[in-house]
Amino acid sequence: MTSERNRSKRSSEIAVGDELPPFDLPVTSTLIVAGAIASRDFMPAHHDREFAVAQGAPDMFMNILTTNGYVSRFITDWAGPESMVRRIAIRLGAPAIPGQPLRFSGQVAQTSRDGDECVIEVAVRAANELGDHATGTVVVSLPLA
């Protein structure tokens, strides 16, 4: 919550191959429920362990809106408040469940210019011990600088 938080990346600082600072999310039941309810998703699989297990899941699991929310946060924590997320495309894999931290990692795959903006494509991955929870691409733009 300092000036560092409010600083945006300059587009000239970003190059293909750059790694984003990895981010470890300690996934708990509370965190999963908080995300489900903030996204108004009341599916029992996202708050009721017994229901989820009866459906064949190892535990209650994170909903997709929350996954997209954390992917977005991972990108904008790096790029800063001037960045605008244009696209989040993910393939969904292993569930995110309590007690299994998710590690977010990303790498700049491509940059291009669109008018007075720099468009950055980041390859992202969120994984836990079960495997890849989400893999895909985020497109984010920054004013050219």
Place this chain on the structure above:
Amino acid sequence: MADDELDTLRARLEEYVGKPLGPSAEAPDEVNLPMIRHWVDALDDRNPVYLDEELAATTRFGGIVAPPAMLQAWTMPRPQIEGIAERGGAPGEMGSDNPISVLDEAGYVGTLATNSELEFERYLRPGDRLKTSTELESISNRKTTALGQGYFVTWITTYTDGQDEVVGRQLFRILKFDPATIGAAR
């Protein structure tokens, strides 16, 4: 399953492709600060453009904007909590005239989300009131997967604002599978 039975199912499913999937829907509330704050705290997302009016005003956004990934949250149907588990998690009663119900009835009762693709034309601001329309984009041929035999079902939801301008889109793909066919011969 006999081949002609399979063809009948495939033909029934094909009828839904390119057509609306469910009625268009209007968000129960406009984009608003209390729901943004709830989300910001739940995901501990401290990007100042979501809540810090002063700072947000100095950015390209010119003021507070909603977290982009909240797009779908604004138009989630109001849930009927009682019976939600019995409905398999559906927020309300689902009609039977849709490809998901057709697949459920044919034994493809398992559901696994496989892809989500969100596109944002602009960030939303408090006061935006969204509407959605959803179209069934495609249904695959029957596939043999690690979970059993099934069909990939893909739909696209388009989000529009009060001026009917598109603000975002979401492609969503699920696998509807028959758990009884797991390990079936390929």
